[in-house]
Amino acid sequence: AQRVTQPEKLLSVFxxxxxELKCNYSYSGSPELFWYVQYxxxxxxxxxxxxxxxxxxxxxxxxxxxxxxxxxxxxFAQEEDSAMxxxxxxxxxxxxxxxxxxxxxxSVIA
Amino acid sequence: xxxVSQTPSNKxxxxxxxxxxxxxxxxxxxxxxxxxQSLGQGPEFLIYFQGTGAADDSGLPNDRFFAVRPEGSxxxxxxxxxxxxxxxxxxxxxxxxxxxxxxxxxxxRLTVV
Numbered sequence: 001a002q003r004v005t006q007p008e009k010l011l012s013v014f015x016x017x018x019x020e021l022k023c024n025y026s027y028s029g030s031p032e033l034f035w036y037v038q039y040x041x042x043x044x045x046x047x048x049x050x051x052x053x054x055x056x057x058x059x060x061x062x063x064x065x066x067x068x069x070x071x072x073x074x075x076f077a078q079e080e081d082s083a084m085x086x087x088x089x090x091x092x093x094x095x096x097x098x099x100x101x102x103x104x105x106x107s108v109i110a
Numbered sequence: 111x112x113x114v115s116q117t118p119s120n121k122x123x124x125x126x127x128x129x130x131x132x133x134x135x136x137x138x139x140x141x142x143x144x145x146x147q148s149l150g151q152g153p154e155f156l157i158y159f160q161g162t163g164a165a166d167d168s169g170l171p172n173d174r175f176f177a178v179r180p181e182g183s184x185x186x187x188x189x190x191x192x193x194x195x196x197x198x199x200x201x202x203x204x205x206x207x208x209x210x211x212x213x214x215x216x217x218x219r220l221t222v223v
Contacts, residue, residue, distance in 0.1 A: 032209055044201065046211035086152050094208025097143055097166060100152035
């Protein structure tokens with residue numbers, strides 16, 4: 001069964017501190033992994049996807065197949081990073097609908 | 111349009127009534143998805159269209175829920191005999207290439223009283 005686990009409901013960090021939002025998954029096969037973000041009063045939007053190996057707004061995420069993890073990291077948190085973050089997976093080539101985790105609320109304290 | 115449009119943004123209905131929720135995807139996006147999000151939860155998959163046909167409806171909770179996309183663009187999610195447990199935000203998303211991610215609408219907040 002496909003499952004995405006985000007163990008932290010809430011993560012509070014000080015501005016300038018490093019951030020790591022945890023994501024573990026369960027999938028029989030090779031999944032595509034994504035991070036989505038929802039800022040206050042805005043719609044859910046794609047932050048980054050593992051296949052592109054990109055850094056968006058200073059965030060990166062590395063797929064660790066051995067640990068079945070896809071943690072989201074940023075070296076220096078900014079106040080504008082405060083939002084809900086959702087980890088999600090789909091089948092290879094996006095051939096199955098996204099399965100989302102329950103989300104982690106990141107709060108960056110000035 | 112420039113983005114995914116969902117109407118209405120809010121809907122309050124009485125228990126037992128029928129409701130329709132509309133999604134207007136980005137022009138040219140062949141894949142369309144419906145999700146439901148309850149308070150404190152992540153989006154939960156309901157149904158997925160590729161073109162006009164439902165490619166996967168395994169997430170529909172029961173036969174009170176039905177969705178159509180007759181011309182391969184606009185989709186309507188229909189809920190019969192609404193129950194209080196149906197109260198949630200219903201999200202629609204579309205995609206041209208799912209591996210590149212989805213574009214979400216702002217959702218319809220359904221409240222059943």
